[in-house]
Structure formats: structure tokens, C-alpha cells
Amino acid sequence: MADTQNRYFETELQQLECHFTWALSKDDTDLTDxxxxxxxxxELDLGKKAGVxxxxxxxxxxxxxxxxxxxALTYLQKSVELTKECQGEDSERNLIVTYGDLAWLHYHTGDYTQCESYLGKLKDIRERCPTKSTSDLHPEVLxxxxxTFFKFSRKYYDKAKECFKKALEQEPDESEWNAGYAIVLFRTEKENSSPEESPTIQQLRRAIETNQDDAVLKVLxxxxxxxxxxxxxxxxxxxKALEMSPDSPHVIRYVGKYFRNQGSLxxxxxxxxxxxxxxxxxxxxHHQLALCYKKKKNNLYSTGSHHSKGAEIRRVRDQCIYHLQKAVALKSSFVSAMSDLALLxxxxxxxxxxxxxxQNTFKVAKEKNESLQILNIHYAEFQHYSNRxxxxxxxxxxxxxxxxxxTCDGRRSAKKLQKIADKRISRxxxxxxxxxxFEFMHKGRQEKRQTTEGYEKDDNGDTNEFLRNLCDSFTRL
Incomplete structure (x- = not known):
């Protein structure tokens, strides 16, 4: 292909909004997972053609x-057919991303005629369905x-949140974007002091308003x-969620988590x-089942029956290990499952x-920059109780x-440190x-005192939250 034509294609393709231009790196995720x-x-969404x-x-x-x-080409063609089938005359804006993918894919495979054809289709859509300004994206694209950001990698959750937020600015009553925004907030929000202050709770209520039939939102x-x-x-x-969708694995898996948290193992x-x-x-x-068996095992220990029920504990532990091994086999970068399995x-x-x-889990966790806190406490407990x-x-x-x-893990670590120090110092x-x-604790208290008096500020002028919470953790012991 001539250099001039090549530059033309590259310029046109780079301006498209599709998976090929959203900087999705395969190094940021486990593609098999x-x-x-x-x-x-x-398989679960066969009745929801737009989602499929x-x-x-x-x-x-x-x-x-x-x-x-x-x-890839086969799946894109399936996507086009299904979109036209479920959207009818309104399918054009919903095809912008897929047509962009097809243009890119044909370019990479050397089919420049088809590439140009899809570039032409996209130009027609832009002319028939203009946005308010050239910098705006259609809400369907957002x-x-x-x-895409949400499903591809946890690293992109903030980007997903921003996309849903922008889509809702254009179409505030759209149930799809309200649900997406609620779910990504659910995955990312830290605990607030009250439910009234929780953006996740507010957005979940809003999402349920726009789609009363979504049982998953109710469980979340x-x-x-x-x-x-x-x-x-x-x-x-x-x-209500169980009554609405008694056989939906999506609903059941979260209801199962709810019951586990309430002790109904x-x-x-x-x-x-x-x-x-x-x-x-x-x-x-598999991971949720493993956590149920882990809790059952811990309950047997806490009731003091581990001597008389040794066989039962081993059976429950074996079940836990089995499901963790399955989870890790299915998702090789599942840090929390790997950590639980190593501890067992x-x-x-x-x-x-x-x-x-x-050691393998630490490597994966550092690469993904996730679950490092729970991994550290699990490794500490392994060294403390198993490796002595x-x-x-x-x-x-x-x-x-x-x-x-x-956090729960942070407070648990503080208690463990205090207990170890007290025991060793008594001897x-x-x-x-x-x-x-004790020096570690004292340093936390001293620096907390300095920050609350205004001597130490971070770059934004706020007190150092870590040191304040660190001191609070120890004073609660």
C-alpha cells in the first residue's frame, strides 16, 4: 500500500471510538479469564440481546x-446482526463501536476495501446522527x-465510572448506564460513616428506579x-430478588454471599x-463456596470442638481447598483465591x-496492584502459625x-502486633x-499528634489519614 494511502487510513482509524483505540492493554488483565x-x-443473558x-x-x-x-471477525459479524435485530431502525448509534472494530480489523488483515467501506458507514452515521459538539460522544458509545473498561480489568474501573457518568449526563433515565454506574461504584467505594453518605447506595436506588426488574441490583x-x-x-x-429470579446464577451468587455474611452458611x-x-x-x-467452607472450619475451631471433630474439620478444609484450586485454575490471576489457598x-x-x-501470588498482586493488604495479612498468619x-x-x-x-485487616494486624509484643516483652x-x-506504634502516635496539630500536611494540605487511623487502631485495642 502506498505511503499516502497508509497515512490516510491511520489518520482516519485513530479518530474512531472502538476497542482498538481505547488503550486496552493485554498486560493489564488475564485474557483467558x-x-x-x-x-x-x-449464556446467562440470552434474553438480553443488547448485552450479548x-x-x-x-x-x-x-x-x-x-x-x-x-x-474476531465472526464475533463482530454476530454482534452487528444481533444489534440490528434488537435495535431495528435505532441500531445505527449502537453500531458505531462495532463498525469501528471492523474497520480496524480489516485494516490489520490487509482488506483495505472493507476497511474503507466501514469508514464510509461511520461517516454516514456521524452525518445522520450528529452530537452536540465535536468533542462529545454519543451516549451509546460512552x-x-x-x-468494556469494567469487564476488561479492575485497573480500568475509574475510567468505566467516568464513562457511565458522562453517558448519564446526556441520558439520565437510561437504565443501562444507571446500572453500570451503580455496579462500578459498588466495586470501588470505600466504607462511609452512614448509608446516607454512600454514593453507591444512592446510585443503586436510582438504578432500581429505572429498572424495577433487575434482581441483581436489589441484591447488591x-x-x-x-x-x-x-x-x-x-x-x-x-x-424479592430470589422471588423474581430464583434460578439466575447472577442473583444466586450474590444472595449466597449475603447469607454467608449473615452466618447462614x-x-x-x-x-x-x-x-x-x-x-x-x-x-x-467456586471462591464464594470456598469462603463458606472456610467459615464453617473456623466456626468448628471457635467452638472448641476441633479435638472431637477433627475428621469433620479435615473434610470441610478439603472442600475449601478443592474449590479454591478450581477458582485458581479457572482464573490464574485470582489473587485473593490464591492467597486463601496458600494459607490453607x-x-x-x-x-x-x-x-x-x-511468592507467586505476591508477584501477581504487585503486577496488578491489587489485594496486597489481604495478601500481607495472610502471609503474616502463615509465618506466625504454620511456619513459626x-x-x-x-x-x-x-x-x-x-x-x-x-480496615478489618488493618485492625486485625494491629491486634496481632500488640499481642506478639506483649507476650515477648513479658518474657x-x-x-x-x-x-x-512498640517503636512502630509510638512513631504512628507521634506522627499522628504532629499532623493533627497541623505540623505535617500532605501535598493537598490534608492531614495524613494513614497515621491518624494507625494511632486510632492502636488506641482501640
Whole structure:
């Protein structure tokens, strides 16, 4: 192809809004896991053609990244057919992204005639369906962009949030964008002091207003309300969701999580097993089942019956390990499942297997920059109770605390450190490790005092939240 023609195509293609121009890096995700989740989504969403069409487009891009251009083309053609089928005369704006993908794919495969054809189709759509200004995107494009960022990688959640927000500025009553915005807020929001201050709760209520038939949104709202002990409303929402969609794996898996959080482990386990019958390749459901068995195991220990019920504990632990191994096999970068599994290997006295898996998990977690706090406390507990290495345990309890002192894991680490220090100092008033722990605590208190008096400010002039929470964690012990 002549240089002039090549420059023309590259200029035109770079201006498109599609998967090829949204800077989606395969290094930021596990492509096999993305495919599994999308295929599972398609199986469950067969009645929701617009959602299936969107999934086909993203699958096509993932197939392209994996080197399967012909499969990518097949999925894009399926997406076009389904979009036209469900949108009818209003399909044009919903095809902008898919036509852009087709233009790019034909360019990469050397079919420049087809590439130019799709560029022409997109030009016609822009002329017939102009936006308010050249810098604006159609809400349909913003919505698909938001769902793509959300499904591709946790690293893109903030970008997804921004896309849904912008789409809602143009179409505030659109149920798809309200649901997307609510779900991404659910995944990213930190705990607030009250439900009234929670943007997630407000947005979930708004999303349910725009789509009363979405049972998943009701369960997510229930899960969020339960954090603030609003159990009556949460219980009602869960029962309504089950009544609306008793066989939906999407609903059941979150209801199972809700029941587990409330201590109804048998009911949770039964529901999750039902969901697994429909979606046997769901790493999420396997992980949720593992967490149920983990809680059952811990309950047996806490009742003091571990001597008389040793066989039962081993059975429950084996079930937990089985489901964690399945979750990790299905999703090789599932950090929290890998961490849980390594900890259980330690309990089983498989020390080297545990150590190897922990080191691999640290590598994955650092690359993805996620789940580092829970990983540090799990590794600390492994060193503390299974490998009997208190210095390493102390180091990682401290690392956990530095990553967030006012979280459940941060407070648990603070208590563990205090307990270790008190025990060691009672045996030897000059114990070096105990003194290091006390120095760590004292430094947190001193720096907190300085920040609250206004001596130390961060770049924005705010007090250092970590140090303030660190001191608060220790004073609550």
C-alpha cells in the first residue's frame, strides 16, 4: 500500500471510538479469564440481546489480541446482526463501536476495501446522527466504553465510572448506564460513616428506579445496606430478588454471599451449588463456596470442638481447598483465591507448597496492584502459625497495617502486633522484636499528634489519614 494511502487510513482509524483505540492493554488483565467471564455472561443473558451483542464485540477484540483474527471477525459479524435485530431502525448509534472494530480489523488483515467501506458507514452515521459538539460522544458509545473498561480489568474501573457518568449526563433515565454506574461504584467505594453518605447506595436506588426488574441490583443494594446493619430492608430486598429470579446464577451468587455474611452458611452453600450447576466454570462461585467452607472450619475451631471433630474439620478444609484450586485454575490471576489457598496449604503442613504459592501470588498482586493488604495479612498468619517465624510475621503485619489501618485487616494486624509484643516483652523486657513493634506504634502516635496539630500536611494540605487511623487502631485495642 502506498505511503499516502497508509497515512490516510491511520489518520482516519485513530479518530474512531472502538476497542482498538481505547488503550486496552493485554498486560493489564488475564485474557483467558476475560473470555470465560464473557462466555458465561452470554449464556446467562440470552434474553438480553443488547448485552450479548456488546459481549460479542469485546470477545472479538480479545480474540484479536490472542492472534485469532478470523474468529474476531465472526464475533463482530454476530454482534452487528444481533444489534440490528434488537435495535431495528435505532441500531445505527449502537453500531458505531462495532463498525469501528471492523474497520480496524480489516485494516490489520490487509482488506483495505472493507476497511474503507466501514469508514464510509461511520461517516454516514456521524452525518445522520450528529452530537452536540465535536468533542462529545454519543451516549451509546460512552455506555459501551464503560462496560468494556469494567469487564476488561479492575485497573480500568475509574475510567468505566467516568464513562457511565458522562453517558448519564446526556441520558439520565437510561437504565443501562444507571446500572453500570451503580455496579462500578459498588466495586470501588470505600466504607462511609452512614448509608446516607454512600454514593453507591444512592446510585443503586436510582438504578432500581429505572429498572424495577433487575434482581441483581436489589441484591447488591442489600449487601451494601448490611454493611450499615440495615438488615430489615436488606432481607426484604434479598427475598424479592430470589422471588423474581430464583434460578439466575447472577442473583444466586450474590444472595449466597449475603447469607454467608449473615452466618447462614448451609443456605448459602446450597444456593451457590445451584448456581454452580448452571455455571461450572465460574471462578467467582467456586471462591464464594470456598469462603463458606472456610467459615464453617473456623466456626468448628471457635467452638472448641476441633479435638472431637477433627475428621469433620479435615473434610470441610478439603472442600475449601478443592474449590479454591478450581477458582485458581479457572482464573490464574485470582489473587485473593490464591492467597486463601496458600494459607490453607500452610494449615495442612504443606509448607513449601504454601511458600511457593505465596511468592507467586505476591508477584501477581504487585503486577496488578491489587489485594496486597489481604495478601500481607495472610502471609503474616502463615509465618506466625504454620511456619513459626515471628519476625517475618511481624514484618508483614506491619506491611498490612501500612496499607490501611482502619480496615478489618488493618485492625486485625494491629491486634496481632500488640499481642506478639506483649507476650515477648513479658518474657524479656529487652526483647528486640517487641521493642521494634512498640517503636512502630509510638512513631504512628507521634506522627499522628504532629499532623493533627497541623505540623505535617500532605501535598493537598490534608492531614495524613494513614497515621491518624494507625494511632486510632492502636488506641482501640
Amino acid at each position: 476475560v473470555l470465560n467471564r464473557l462466555e458465561e455472561q452470554i 451483542a456488546r459481549s460479542y464485540s469485546l470477545i472479538a477484540f480479545v480474540k484479536y489480541l490472542l492472534g485469532s483474527s478470523q474468529e 455506555g459501551e466504553k464503560g462496560w 443494594l442489600a449487601l451494601k445496606l448490611s454493611v450499615y446493619k440495615k438488615f430489615k430492608e436488606a432481607d426484604d430486598l434479598v427475598e 448451609d443456605r448459602s452453600t446450597a444456593l451457590l451449588k445451584r448456581a454452580l450447576d448452571r455455571t461450572p466454570n465460574s471462578a467467582f462461585i 496449604y500452610g494449615e495442612n503442613k504443606e509448607i513449601q507448597e504454601a511458600e511457593d504459592l505465596f 517465624c515471628e519476625p517475618l510475621a511481624v514484618k508483614h503485619y506491619m506491611e498490612c497495617l501500612k496499607l490501611g489501618s482502619d 524479656n523486657p529487652e526483647d528486640k522484636l517487641a521493642l521494634e513493634i
